[in-house]
Amino acid sequence: MNTYSFTTTDLKHNTGEIINLVAYEKADVSIKRHGKIIATIIPAKVTPIIRDFTNILKKYSGSLPAFPNITQDRTQNPHRFDSQL
Numbered sequence: 001m002n003t004y005s006f007t008t009t010d011l012k013h014n015t016g017e018i019i020n021l022v023a024y025e026k027a028d029v030s031i032k033r034h035g036k037i038i039a040t041i042i043p044a045k046v047t048p049i050i051r052d053f054t055n056i057l058k059k060y061s062g063s064l065p066a067f068p069n070i071t072q073d074r075t076q077n078p079h080r081f082d083s084q085l
Helices: 010-015 015-025 048-060
Strands: 003-009 029-035 036-041
Touching: 003 010, 003 015, 010 015, 010 029, 015 029, 015 036
Parallel strands: 003 029
Antiparallel strands: 029 036
16 A cells, blocks of 8 residues: 655645545555644545454454343342332
8 A cells, every 4th residue: 555645735736636546546645734744544445443443353253252141130129219209
């Protein structure tokens, strides 16, 4: 995956071209102001959060036991609301 870096002025004058880099080339674009990165534009379908979440699911898939159905074991206390009367 390609990574590009542009200044805020470049973004202001070439917004369409920068968005096309992200959309069609699936490139990550960093936006800098005064030499510091202030924003990153990434393709919508390939976000790092989704990548990380998918890797976590693959890593732990099947390692957790199934949760028991506790509603069968739960009983309601009939005297629970007596103190409010």
